[in-house]
Amino acid sequence: MPAEDVPLPQDPADALAAVAALRRLADQLEDSAVEQAMRAGWSWPDVAEALGITRQAVHKKHAKRLIAAGVTLRRRH
Amino acid sequence: MSAIDDYINAIMKKGVEEAREDGSAATEAHHLLLAIAAHEGTAAHRVLTEAGLGRQAIRDALDREFEHSLGAAGVSLSSFRLPPPSRDPDRRLKVGASAGLALERGFSACGGKKDLRPAHLLLGVLDTEIGTVPRALSLAGVRRVDLMARVRETLASETW
Numbered sequence: 001m002p003a004e005d006v007p008l009p010q011d012p013a014d015a016l017a018a019v020a021a022l023r024r025l026a027d028q029l030e031d032s033a034v035e036q037a038m039r040a041g042w043s044w045p046d047v048a049e050a051l052g053i054t055r056q057a058v059h060k061k062h063a064k065r066l067i068a069a070g071v072t073l074r075r076r077h
Numbered sequence: 078m079s080a081i082d083d084y085i086n087a088i089m090k091k092g093v094e095e096a097r098e099d100g101s102a103a104t105e106a107h108h109l110l111l112a113i114a115a116h117e118g119t120a121a122h123r124v125l126t127e128a129g130l131g132r133q134a135i136r137d138a139l140d141r142e143f144e145h146s147l148g149a150a151g152v153s154l155s156s157f158r159l160p161p162p163s164r165d166p167d168r169r170l171k172v173g174a175s176a177g178l179a180l181e182r183g184f185s186a187c188g189g190k191k192d193l194r195p196a197h198l199l200l201g202v203l204d205t206e207i208g209t210v211p212r213a214l215s216l217a218g219v220r221r222v223d224l225m226a227r228v229r230e231t232l233a234s235e236t237w
Contacts, residue, residue, distance in 0.1 A: 027102070
């Protein structure tokens, strides 16, 4: 269904639950997409720029789990 | 350490595992519900099981709630096909706001810590009309108020 066809939920509980679910989905997508990019050889600065956040923030959030998963991390692209 | 301390520790530990499996940054009330459902030998576990709410049934209901809530914003989970991310097994998780409220409500459902039992914790998780737990139960066709009444009955008649 195209997004423009979806009316805003009338019930505030549904609208708020949609916000919570979208945040959760965004977090899941970020984890997957960052890992995919780093496995493909992207650098931290490039991933950070693509996400619109600082390099320090993306590194702090993802470096440990990617190192634990054995992903080879590059400093520069 | 008392039996209830052991129980709370076990539930919090299992809740963290459930949250990690979810990729969640915090342990939330629905993770505690999963943990309570997975811990056998309590009246709380039995009430859930008798209502058809084993650990897997709750997991399924939570997944439905997630998809349903996304659907309200026109987003379909099946539209995204990225591979599942690696998890950090040592990541420290916070106690989320909903889990904090559930614990507070559980503690205040009994007279004092000496009287605290697993069923009080379940009551604390169930005692809200707002959030993921009541929405998931509703989608699973479970009447939360009936479930709470059943839990209260066990508190009157059972010791653990």
